Amino acid sequence: MTRRHFPASAVLWMAIAAGGAPAIAAEQCTVGGDAKGADFVGAVTKALDTAWSCEGAYKIFETCQLGSSGDNALSTIVLSKCEPRFQARATPAVKAAYQKAREKCSQIAEKNQGSMHQGQAAVCVARASRDFAAKYGAKR
DSSP, X not given: OOOXXXXXXXXXXXXXXXXXXXXXXOOOOOOOSSTTSHXXXXXXXXXXXXXXXXXXXXXXXXXXXXXXXXHHHHHHHHHHHHHHHHTTTOOHHHHHHHHHHHHHHHXXXXXXXXXXXXXXXXXXXXXXXXXXXXXXXXXX
């Protein structure tokens, strides 16, 4: 009696085709307020302002992003939490690498029209700031 082995990806695709969803679920925004209205933006802004850490602020932003140019203002709050952790002590090479990462993010909005792409660029910049703070920042 011989056994056949299926690749894991084939099993996953068969489960999806059968109507099942993979077990991986995206994190949901836990900030209150009505969906994407003024109350929501105010609640997210307050949550970002009161976030204890760079990582915490980024997680809130990542899960509660607006998907529009409104994300630029929210990204600025994340940057204010993350950049101070590494910029004062950063070498010129680290500063140059950070600037290059930010410019690469900005190209998302420059190459594509629409508010949605501005939001994607804002999230990218915030992620770069979070990543540099984690790698080069002061450990708290």
